[in-house]
Amino acid sequence: MAEPAVPAVVRPFETIGRRTIELVEALGRFGGFFGLALFSMVTPPFKTRAFIDRLHYIGYRSLLIIILTGAFTGMVLGLQVYLTLSRFGSEAFLGPAVALSLIRELGPVLAALMVTGRAGSALTAEIGIMRITEQIDALTVMALNPFRYLVTPSILAGIVTFPMMTALFDVVGIFGGYLVGVKLLGLSEGTYFGEMRTFVDFHDVMTGFWKSLSFGAIVTWVATYKGFYVGHGAEGVARATTQAVVLASVLILVWDYFLGSILP
């Protein structure tokens, strides 16, 4: 039996209600997806080969972009912070200013954003194409769980590689700041590193570590989710890839604020 027509005055409320239900369903599916991935991480069988492959895909292949962006971020920081500090006669604090900015904030966030653009989009596209070409269905009908091959290794690899890439970003960035501050602008090397040792402590490093670890989980969770539930055809894959990058980027920034406000 056909449903009765909705009066025009009620239609906006019906639309709001329907969209709210769709949003709640999507959030539930999104959360359940991560829960299933966590469950697969701690129960056998473990797909070690797939995990190693993802370490290479997400971590190793992102090294160049991490090094490039880390270096130039450090160099820009070195230049801008020096110019600012010199107004107050505080150039000596260039080292700790660059290091703290990178270790606590810019390193985790920028490294995560770079890898989102490079590896996150590629992950969504790869899994999305597997979905539309029935490769995921092929795994399912072979009585093999696609989660264990595609999702869990990716999320685990993200959790493992993001802190390492962030550390590399920080090191390269600090060196970039050194190149500009010491070699170009004339600050003494002893001052640059000496003040850094005074003001940067273990809590700062751990803040950066927890941020990068959680960003790794977020980026790979979003990327694999969007690929797994891609729409139809090439347009569906393109849309999913864009949505994955945008959503992951926004979540990084939002989560960065919350984490920064609760960590010491």
Added chain:
Amino acid sequence: MIKVRGLTKSFAGQPVLRGVDLDVPDGSITVIIGRSGGGKSVFLKHLLGLLRPDSGEVMINGTDITHLGARAMDEVRRHYGVVFQGGALFDSLTCFDNVAFPLREKTELGPDEIAKRVEQRLDQVGLVGVGAKYPAEVSGGMRKRVAIARALVTEPEIVFFDEPTTGLDPVLVNTIHRLIHTLHRAFGFTAVMVSHEIPEIFDLADTVAMLHEGRIVAVGPPAAIQSSPNPVVQHFIRGEPELNA
């Protein structure tokens, strides 16, 4: 034996299957024909457990799979081999590794035994020396043959073919059909195939079933379908538009 009773399925209020009944005898080749968009692939996905019906039963060797959990469904699927329309080969693996994949993941066989079986299957589908190539590096017909080799490498009891010859030239269509016939005689599996290849499938099938507007409107041996008095069947197999179209 596969038995389907009263299968119904709708998507967004649009009915696709409206009460499908079909028996697939053990060891036979059953081909399902019908118009494009008529629900054939949707029907096949119900047999594979990839979709759940709104109502009805799908009995595989006496077990109704429509209510099985994931683990129990995986036990049923261990007896399946599937050839998807595009082959669904894994892009990141070579042809050899694609065929070896089910053996590596589902059996305890050693590398030498796996290599022997894979080479045997590739030889049976006429693809010697292709193992090292990736799916993107071989032709469409070769990809289909690799997909057939992968589907049969675990010696399944039931093999599903979803339009295995779509997009291939007439020579390759006959090659693939002859290959399926030869392998069916060698291994004795039950085959369910969705196909558009009229009249070629009449030489291959033991039973032909026509799916029209969500129901099976004719089922029987190829000769019975070809001489069916049902005008819908006759219009379809002759490629004529229906009178009320």
